[in-house]
Amino acid sequence: MTAISATHLSKSFGHYHVLQNISIEIAQGECFALFGPNGSGKTTLLKIFATLQRPTSGHMAILGHDGSQGKEEIRASLMFLAHGSHLYEDLNAIENLQFALSLRGLSPSDHEIKVALDRVAIGAFSEMKVRNFSAGMKKRLALAKATLAQPQVLLLDEPFSALDTAGMEIMQNYIREVVHRQGTVLMSTHDSDKTRAIAHRAGIIRKGHLEPYDIGTSPDYGLS
Amino acid sequence: MIHKAIRRIQRLKGWFGGGAALCIFAGLYLGLIDSPPDYYQGEVVRIMYVHVPLAHTALFAYTVLFGGSVWYLWKRDPIVDNMCHACAALSAIFTALALATGMIWGKPTWNTWWTWDARLTSFIVLLLILIGYLMLRTFIDDPEKEARYAAVLAILGFVDLPIIHFSVEWWRTLHQPQSFSIRGVSISSGLLVPLFCMSVGMSLLFSYMLMVRTQLLYLTHLLHAKKGRLLSQFHLSKADS
Amino acid sequence: MAFLKVVQWIVWKDLVTEIRSRETISSMVFFALIVILIFSFSFSMNQQAAQEVIAGIIWVAFAFTGIIGLGKSFSSELQNDCLESLQMVPAPKGAIFLGKVTANFAFIFVVEILLFPMFVIFFNLDVIEEIPILLLIFFLATIGLSAVGTLFSALTVQIRAREVMLPILLLPLVVPVMIAAVEATKGALHGDPFSLYRQWVELLSIFDVVFTVVSFWLFEFVMDS
Numbered sequence: 197m198t199a200i201s202a203t204h205l206s207k208s209f210g211h212y213h214v215l216q217n218i219s220i221e222i223a224q225g226e227c228f229a230l231f232g233p234n235g236s237g238k239t240t241l242l243k244i245f246a247t248l249q250r251p252t253s254g255h256m257a258i259l260g261h262d263g264s265q266g267k268e269e270i271r272a273s274l275m276f277l278a279h280g281s282h283l284y285e286d287l288n289a290i291e292n293l294q295f296a297l298s299l300r301g302l303s304p305s306d307h308e309i310k311v312a313l314d315r316v317a318i319g320a321f322s323e324m325k326v327r328n329f330s331a332g333m334k335k336r337l338a339l340a341k342a343t344l345a346q347p348q349v350l351l352l353d354e355p356f357s358a359l360d361t362a363g364m365e366i367m368q369n370y371i372r373e374v375v376h377r378q379g380t381v382l383m384s385t386h387d388s389d390k391t392r393a394i395a396h397r398a399g400i401i402r403k404g405h406l407e408p409y410d411i412g413t414s415p416d417y418g419l420s
Numbered sequence: 421m422i423h424k425a426i427r428r429i430q431r432l433k434g435w436f437g438g439g440a441a442l443c444i445f446a447g448l449y450l451g452l453i454d455s456p457p458d459y460y461q462g463e464v465v466r467i468m469y470v471h472v473p474l475a476h477t478a479l480f481a482y483t484v485l486f487g488g489s490v491w492y493l494w495k496r497d498p499i500v501d502n503m504c505h506a507c508a509a510l511s512a513i514f515t516a517l518a519l520a521t522g523m524i525w526g527k528p529t530w531n532t533w534w535t536w537d538a539r540l541t542s543f544i545v546l547l548l549i550l551i552g553y554l555m556l557r558t559f560i561d562d563p564e565k566e567a568r569y570a571a572v573l574a575i576l577g578f579v580d581l582p583i584i585h586f587s588v589e590w591w592r593t594l595h596q597p598q599s600f601s602i603r604g605v606s607i608s609s610g611l612l613v614p615l616f617c618m619s620v621g622m623s624l625l626f627s628y629m630l631m632v633r634t635q636l637l638y639l640t641h642l643l644h645a646k647k648g649r650l651l652s653q654f655h656l657s658k659a660d661s
Numbered sequence: 662m663a664f665l666k667v668v669q670w671i672v673w674k675d676l677v678t679e680i681r682s683r684e685t686i687s688s689m690v691f692f693a694l695i696v697i698l699i700f701s702f703s704f705s706m707n708q709q710a711a712q713e714v715i716a717g718i719i720w721v722a723f724a725f726t727g728i729i730g731l732g733k734s735f736s737s738e739l740q741n742d743c744l745e746s747l748q749m750v751p752a753p754k755g756a757i758f759l760g761k762v763t764a765n766f767a768f769i770f771v772v773e774i775l776l777f778p779m780f781v782i783f784f785n786l787d788v789i790e791e792i793p794i795l796l797l798i799f800f801l802a803t804i805g806l807s808a809v810g811t812l813f814s815a816l817t818v819q820i821r822a823r824e825v826m827l828p829i830l831l832l833p834l835v836v837p838v839m840i841a842a843v844e845a846t847k848g849a850l851h852g853d854p855f856s857l858y859r860q861w862v863e864l865l866s867i868f869d870v871v872f873t874v875v876s877f878w879l880f881e882f883v884m885d886s
Binding site for chain 1 (some may be wrong): 663666667670673674677678681684688740742743745746748749750751752753885
Binding site (some may be wrong): 493556565586 | 687744751809812816819820833836840844860867872875876
């Protein structure tokens with residue numbers, strides 16, 4: 197079944213037309229990489245799929261739920277790891293996870309939280325206030341949030357920025373895991389090298405239009 | 421391509437304008453020249469023929485703004501948003517004029533410019549709400565957000581208006597036993613006809629100005645959108661080369 | 662129930678953040694103290710004159726202090742784009758509204774409780790018997806301020822000139838709350854029988870009910886596109 201679909205999607209901010217007539221279908225269990233120069237509208241497209249922005253014209257649907265009518269259902273099954281970490285500086289790592297997941301209707305046990313934090317290698321900092329985290333640590337904590345929420349659709353805005361080599365590997369493995377359980381991943385990125393091994397397809401936004409983009413994808417899903 | 425409502429406006433606005441002119445001239449003649457002066461206030465009472473219709477029209481305009489805002493949040497039609505924007509500016513103008521004529525009436529009658537009269541005070545609050553609305557629109561860049569937030573403010577303000585009026589009126593009766601109400605003029609039938617004429621005329625004038633301004637705003641936005649499309653294409657093609 | 666859980670967690674988050682950072686309440690209290698001092702210098706008063714204006718001074722101080730707290734309510738969410746994450750919560754936006762209103766109400770009410778003894782001391786007020794009714798007036802007026810204020814805090818946080826637009830938009834709309842609160846407080850401080858200023862307390866209650874409901878309903882349009 198189609199996980200993410202857009203039909204003649206356009207978005208303009210006043211007089212500036214960012215996205216024009218974008219149509220795409222991404223199936224369940226697929227990983228799609230979105231390329232494009234700075235300011236091309238990658239983040240805007242992701243925000244429209246995340247229901248944060250309303251398209252100027254056209255439709256979008258996530259897992260069959262329409263973008264304008266089924267917002268709550270979409271938000272329950274989707275997770276967006278954006279540029280901002282969505283973390284509260286005065287809470288510590290554990291509290292941030294508890295808060296974010298409770299708002300989604302989940303209540304993870306202490307053990308599950310510990311496992312998730314260890315998995316992204318910040319288990320030692322679980323009681324530390326996020327104010328003292330580095331940018332990379334915040335990105336890892338956001339990833340831990342996703343591992344606990346287990347969304348069916350995952351949107352990533354430049355997931356590899358601010359991460360060190362170890363962090364990038366953790367991110368790649370997590371994306372593989374999501375695809376493996378038939379989840380769908382849509383990510384915007386600048387880095388063809390890192391994406392080659394995990395993306396099934398790629399596209400590029402040029403002049404507001406979405407075109408297929410060949411980066412020599414050779415998704416490696418043999419390993420678990 | 422031009423919205424069909426705009427075509428309708430272009431056809432009808434002449435009638436509204438003409439009707440407004442007719443009613444206002446008739447009302448002014450009847451009120452300023454033909455009707456008798458008031459027993460207590462003398463000739464000064466004639467300003468009532470301008471002040472009261474202005475006040476009614478300002479409230480009518482605000483009701484239209486409320487209706488348009490609800491309609492916009494429901495249907496999200498951009499031309500309705502243009503109408504709301506035009507309506508708010510006109511409503512502010514009529515409110516300010518109502519206040520000015522109220523003050524001009526007050527000076528010779530009670531020898532003060534400002535009396536904290538219930539109606540004048542609630543009108544000042546209404547004017548502040550409208551100015552806030554217009555400022556809000558200036559400070560938002562995204563037109564969709566601008567329309568949505570402005571509609572929220574207009575709806576809240578409209579619901580608040582009767583509460584503001586009552587609270588101010590209670591406050592006045594508490595601190596000013598003798599009513600400085602501008603309604604302290606005995607209305608006889610001789611005064612009603614010009615008053616009615618002027619009220620209808622002012623409402624028609626407001627409707628006419630609303631149509632013209634909505635049309636202007638709509639066409640301006642259309643022009644900007646076209647310009648934006650051309651500019652976007654130009655810049656993006658330059659970026660390629 | 663998912664709705665109530667969201668409300669609870671939002672309140673928890675705001676309270677814990679405030680307890681740890683101590684930013685909001687302390688700045689509100691000190692700001693209000695400065696306002697009180699400036700009023701004292703501006704009005705050289707004898708006991709008689711003080712009785713007339715004190716209610717007004719109290720509510721001017723509370724209103725401007727409240728605006729500071731209300732502004733921080735949503736501007737604190739701008740850090741790390743947390744406002745985005747609130748927009749993506751799979752629950753009705755009204756739950757977030759109620760959570761925020763509750764937290765804002767708590768902050769403003771605490772500040773009012775902390776400040777009122779200062780007023781009593783500085784202006785020599787004799788109010789022991791009236792404390793319960795004064796608390797009721799503070800409670801009702803603060804609900805009204807918080808409900809409309811939270812809506813406008815969310816609205817102005819995403820626009821230019823946000824710090825100045827919040828008072829410009831909020832204050833004309835809460836004129837009934839200010840009038841009613843001042844008149845009721847004046848009556849209570851004066852020791853008048855309740856029946857004399859009861860209409861103002863009723864007006865506050867009506868305003869609270871109407872505006873909490875309307876703001877609750879309109880919040881959806883502010884948070885969602």
